[in-house]
Amino acid sequence: MNEVPDGKMRRGDTRAHLLEAVAGLLEERGIEAVTLRAVGERAGVSRQAPYKHFADKGELLSVLAARYFERLAEEMISAAEEAEGTPFGRLEAMLEAYAQVALASPARYRLMFGSEVRRRPYPEVHEAARGLYGRLVGVVAECQETGKLRGGDPVGLAALLYATVHGAVDLALARHAGEGEKGLGDPLAIVRSLLAHLSDGP
Amino acid sequence: MNEVPDGKMRRGDTRAHLLEAVAGLLEERGIEAVTLRAVGERAGVSRQAPYKHFADKGELLSVLAARYFERLAEEMISAAEEAEGTPFGRLEAMLEAYAQVALASPARYRLMFGSEVRRRPYPEVHEAARGLYGRLVGVVAECQETGKLRGGDPVGLAALLYATVHGAVDLALARHAGEGEKGLGDPLAIVRSLLAHLSDGP
DNA sequence: ACGCTAAGTTGACACCGTCAACCACCGCTG
DNA sequence: CAGCGGTGGTTGACGGTGTCAACTTAGCGT
Numbered sequence: 001m002n003e004v005p006d007g008k009m010r011r012g013d014t015r016a017h018l019l020e021a022v023a024g025l026l027e028e029r030g031i032e033a034v035t036l037r038a039v040g041e042r043a044g045v046s047r048q049a050p051y052k053h054f055a056d057k058g059e060l061l062s063v064l065a066a067r068y069f070e071r072l073a074e075e076m077i078s079a080a081e082e083a084e085g086t087p088f089g090r091l092e093a094m095l096e097a098y099a100q101v102a103l104a105s106p107a108r109y110r111l112m113f114g115s116e117v118r119r120r121p122y123p124e125v126h127e128a129a130r131g132l133y134g135r136l137v138g139v140v141a142e143c144q145e146t147g148k149l150r151g152g153d154p155v156g157l158a159a160l161l162y163a164t165v166h167g168a169v170d171l172a173l174a175r176h177a178g179e180g181e182k183g184l185g186d187p188l189a190i191v192r193s194l195l196a197h198l199s200d201g202p
Numbered sequence: 203m204n205e206v207p208d209g210k211m212r213r214g215d216t217r218a219h220l221l222e223a224v225a226g227l228l229e230e231r232g233i234e235a236v237t238l239r240a241v242g243e244r245a246g247v248s249r250q251a252p253y254k255h256f257a258d259k260g261e262l263l264s265v266l267a268a269r270y271f272e273r274l275a276e277e278m279i280s281a282a283e284e285a286e287g288t289p290f291g292r293l294e295a296m297l298e299a300y301a302q303v304a305l306a307s308p309a310r311y312r313l314m315f316g317s318e319v320r321r322r323p324y325p326e327v328h329e330a331a332r333g334l335y336g337r338l339v340g341v342v343a344e345c346q347e348t349g350k351l352r353g354g355d356p357v358g359l360a361a362l363l364y365a366t367v368h369g370a371v372d373l374a375l376a377r378h379a380g381e382g383e384k385g386l387g388d389p390l391a392i393v394r395s396l397l398a399h400l401s402d403g404p
Numbered sequence: 405a406c407g408c409t410a411a412g413t414t415g416a417c418a419c420c421g422t423c424a425a426c427c428a429c430c431g432c433t434g
Numbered sequence: 435c436a437g438c439g440g441t442g443g444t445t446g447a448c449g450g451t452g453t454c455a456a457c458t459t460a461g462c463g464t
Contacts (some may be wrong), residue, residue, distance in 0.1 A: 014411080031317070035451065044414070048453085052411050115233070115312065118376050133383045152443065156395055159370075159385030163392050164362065167369020174320050183334045183361030190365050193358055197399055216442080237420065247443070250422085255443050259421065 015041040015053040022064055026107050031114065034061070062122035065112045069128035072112075073135060075101050080139065087142035088149065092195055094139060095165050099187045102169040109169065136162055150200050157198070164194050217255040219245040224266050228309045233316065264324035268316045271330030274314075276338060277303050282341065289352065291342035292363070294397055296341060297367050300387045304371040311375065315368075338364055352402055359400070366396050 018150035021042035027036045036057055037047040054060040076094040102109040110116060117125055137158040143149035149157065168187035175184060183190075217394040223244035227236045233273075238259055239249040245287040256262040264349040281299035313319060319327055345351035351359065370389035377386060 012315070021375065034451090037451075046414080047451095048414085049412060051453080110317065113376055115316070130383055132387070133386070135369070150399070153385075155385040160366065160385065160392050160395050160399075163370035163373055164366045165369070166373055167367070168361075168365035170284075170315070170370055170372060171365055174315055180333055183355075183357040184335070184364065189358065190362050193362050194366075194396075197352070197362075238422090239420075249420095250445085253422080333450060391462075 003044045006188055014043060014049060016052065017045075018050055018053060018060065019064055019067075021061060026064075026111060027105060030107055031111060031116075058116055058120050059122060062117050062120065062125050064088070065117045066122070066124035066128045068108050068112050069125065069132055072098065072101050073128070073132040075134070075136065080202060081202055087139060087146050088195075088199065091139045091143050091149075091161075092192075093196070094136065095161060095191050096188060098165050099169055103172065103187065109173065113166075133158070133162060148199060150198060160190075161194065161198075166190050206241045216245060216247055216251060218254055220255060220262065221266055221269075223263060228266075229307060232290070232309055233313060234364050238262075239306050259319055261324060263313060264319050264322065264331065268324070268326035268330045270310050270314050271327065271334055274300065274303050275330070275334040278337065280335070288350065289341060289348050290397075290401065293338075293341045293351075293363075294394075296338065297345075297363060297397070298390060300367050301371055301393055305389065307376045311331060311399060312373065315372070335360065350402060352399060358363055363396065366392050367393050 005064045018039060021039045022034055025038055025042060036050055039060075040047040040049050043049070050057070050060055054063065076097045079093040079097035080090040083089045110127075137154055140149065140161065141154040141157045144151055144154055144157075150181075165187070168184075168190040171181075171184050175181065216389065220241060223241045224236055227240055227244060238252055241262075242249040242251050242350040245251070249377040252259070252262055256265065278296040278299045285291045285295035314327075314331075339356055342360045342363065343356040346356055346359075348355055367389070368387075371384050372388045373383075376382060
């Protein structure tokens, strides 16, 4: 029903335009600029058009958030592939990619974990987030097999790593303009410090 | 000017009532129920009364958030005092208290780090948060002196601990109702795991 | 040719934060 | 004691927002 080859109907086009408009507004002017009226105008439709494609504003934002989770996962994977061959190197690359992507666009990251999305249990978001987490668990397990990472439950270790990188990024984003909490401004340093403490070898 | 002993004028009373109303609404019905009209009604005044005591809604929320930071710091300190005498035991108690307080009232914690407060650089909030962080740095330094914690920059270590406990709590609060990310549901376990990895001796 | 339905539009509503103007009362000064 | 300024409080109004409802349009299958 959606794959009209050309015509000029192009069903489903406005849905993509809407998501694109949300993304543009979000990054250019922040989350509070994302209003349904502004989204409609930017997408070239009226304010109520989104309701033909999404249940409400929350679902619209959730769909975009899910895409961001997927993109973050892809970024981590591609960073791991470019890294040195050792599992530990890949783990390091993944976590650094996570932090860098998050810091590169604070508005996106805030959307992913913000209350607008968190409030409703929209399944796509959670599935995407879980996929990301699953990748992490897998690489951690590999690191343990090679002995570079200490043993124990790989799930617990992955949870520790995930919590730390998320917390470090979130705190760095929360600091308003150069404040006094020294050490909290550089998430990459925090993550590397954790990895250093966890790594077994020299 | 504020210390009218009795009379019936009781200057400054409504300000406290307003903050109390915000706190009540926040915990009973969530952040989105905190509207100036509802706050006024609950405090027994009109909707515009808050503007006589606070610049705007954001400042009202920020003042409450600052108090929550202070209370969290107090809770951590009192937990540390009740703990065993060793610095490491106090550090453990402080971090566990942090997680427990945060989990006990998600709405409070979200307010403290939420966008309404984060957006404006209200100095009280940041000062309170910095005070909390400073305590942590101090105890970490003590632990390093006793040799129970590995050496290195105490600020960096404190940042790692703070990021981890914050991230663990935030992720636990973000999970909507029992999801598939195993290991992320128990912030205390994550924090203890980190402490175990960081502690030097048995 | 004729509806059916999906997509899009405008109108209206309730709610929100906030600006403005107005009122009451206390404590001060002449 | 008269007057008065400021503090705390109120109601009115405005622009903005998400959303419900009703209406229009266009393309499709029968």
